[in-house]
Amino acid sequence: MRSAELSGVVCCRVPGKINLELAVGPLRDDGYHELSTVFHAVSVYDRITVQAATSWSVHVTGPYADRVPTDDSNLALVAAKALARRRPRGIRLTPVRIDIDKQIPVAGGMAGGSADAAGTLVACRELWGLDHVENDLLEEIAGSLGSDIPFLLHGGTAIGSGRGEQVTPVLARGELHWVLWAGEGLGLSTPAVYAECDRLRAERGEEIPPPTPSGELMQALRRMDADAVAGHLRNDLQEAAISLQPVLAEVLQAGRELGARAGIVSGSGPTVAFLVGSQAEAIDLSVGLAARGPAGDILRAIGPVPGAQLVQSRATAPAGPTVPPVSG
Ligand SMILES: C[C@@](CO)(OP(=O)(O)O)[C@H](O)COP(=O)(O)OP(=O)(O)OC[C@H]1O[C@@H](n2ccc(N)nc2=O)[C@H](O)[C@@H]1O
Numbered sequence: 001m002r003s004a005e006l007s008g009v010v011c012c013r014v015p016g017k018i019n020l021e022l023a024v025g026p027l028r029d030d031g032y033h034e035l036s037t038v039f040h041a042v043s044v045y046d047r048i049t050v051q052a053a054t055s056w057s058v059h060v061t062g063p064y065a066d067r068v069p070t071d072d073s074n075l076a077l078v079a080a081k082a083l084a085r086r087r088p089r090g091i092r093l094t095p096v097r098i099d100i101d102k103q104i105p106v107a108g109g110m111a112g113g114s115a116d117a118a119g120t121l122v123a124c125r126e127l128w129g130l131d132h133v134e135n136d137l138l139e140e141i142a143g144s145l146g147s148d149i150p151f152l153l154h155g156g157t158a159i160g161s162g163r164g165e166q167v168t169p170v171l172a173r174g175e176l177h178w179v180l181w182a183g184e185g186l187g188l189s190t191p192a193v194y195a196e197c198d199r200l201r202a203e204r205g206e207e208i209p210p211p212t213p214s215g216e217l218m219q220a221l222r223r224m225d226a227d228a229v230a231g232h233l234r235n236d237l238q239e240a241a242i243s244l245q246p247v248l249a250e251v252l253q254a255g256r257e258l259g260a261r262a263g264i265v266s267g268s269g270p271t272v273a274f275l276v277g278s279q280a281e282a283i284d285l286s287v288g289l290a291a292r293g294p295a296g297d298i299l300r301a302i303g304p305v306p307g308a309q310l311v312q313s314r315a316t317a318p319a320g321p322t323v324p325p326v327s328g
């Protein structure tokens with residue numbers, strides 16, 4: 001059996017996302033909801049470093065490290081092992097050590113775990129030299145691991161359909177400025193928020209139409225007009241997220257009173273994203289929110305930004321120690 005050439009360290013930078021629109025359709029037979037969402041990658045990044053090792057492991061540093069599992073449930077590790085299973089017949093791969101510098105709030109509706117999985121797929125493909133794994137196959141593997149992961153490979157602004165895993169880029173020039181509020185120690189479980197949305201809809205006996213993207217939002221994005229985008233932000237999970245974490249209503253109210261053009265819960269929350277018109281407005285709003293609470297981490301970001309990108313590849317990496325290859 002041959003073993004893949006391996007040397008050095010590979011590093012990938014991957015952003016978090018917010019959802020500019022999240023239209024939630026009916027619950028499908030497979031337990032997922034049909035979606036039409038507009039993903040928007042923002043400049044809050046995790047950094048994934050991979051290197052050959054004698055056993056699989058994941059290590060996390062950064063402000064949110066203590067909230068991230070380091071066992072086999074870590075999505076980065078799950079992604080690395082899923083990719084290793086796609087190696088060509090007759091090739092052995094070394095296990096990897098994965099280091100995550102965690103800057104994306106955890107369980108916050110910003111898809112940080114999905115981002116780490118996307119970054120790990122890109123980094124391990126490079127480290128293992130799996131050149132036969134083209135982007136289409138990488139996306140297919142990503143979609144099999146989680147609904148948000150394919151988008152984090154793309155980045156930018158894109159429509160997600162199906163359960164969110166089918167990604168179509170949106171024409172959007174220019175940039176938007178955001179202030180993000182991430183509740184200290186708050187977290188919402190994605191399945192719990194979808195279930196609460198179903199419960200609230202059933203209570204009202206609501207008809208649920210098939211979800212479709214808003215033409216007005218698409219037009220506003222084409223012009224990157226902050227006020228027009230502000231008028232068309234929509235999240236069908238917001239009510240459910242507020243029902244489970246009522247403090248989010250206070251945060252949205254505070255942001256509006258402090259001059260945000262609009263505020264929206266990101267995905268299943270509890271991160272709240274405020275749209276502002278400029279960097280100066282972003283500074284004013286973040287200072288105002290920090291002063292008046294509710295308590296939370298406040299981050300400034302721009303979007304759209306690219307998805308998972310190599311920042312150190314095998315070609316530029318110094319050769320690392322040689323380790324014996326083992327079966328993956
Ligand atoms: C709500 C969103 C909006 O972008 O993001 P987050 O707020 O979690 O970041 C996504 O739909 C989350 O996607 P992701 O976090 O990848 O979810 P998955 O791992 O695929 O699914 C976790 C669980 O969420 C629910 N789920 C997810 C996607 C979907 N279209 N319908 C669902 O009902 C299901 O209960 C599923 O078992």
Ligand SMILES: Nc1ncnc2c1ncn2[C@@H]1O[C@H](COP(=O)(O)OP(=O)(O)O)[C@@H](O)[C@H]1O
Pocket residue numbers: 067068069073074075076100105106107108109110111112113114116117187188190267268269
């Ligand atoms: N690499 C990872 N980073 C963050 N969370 C992870 C990771 N791997 C697994 N998880 C688990 O996934 C859950 C959801 O995390 P995350 O993706 O940050 O949130 P969300 O789905 O709200 O966007 C976390 O509570 C954590 O237990």
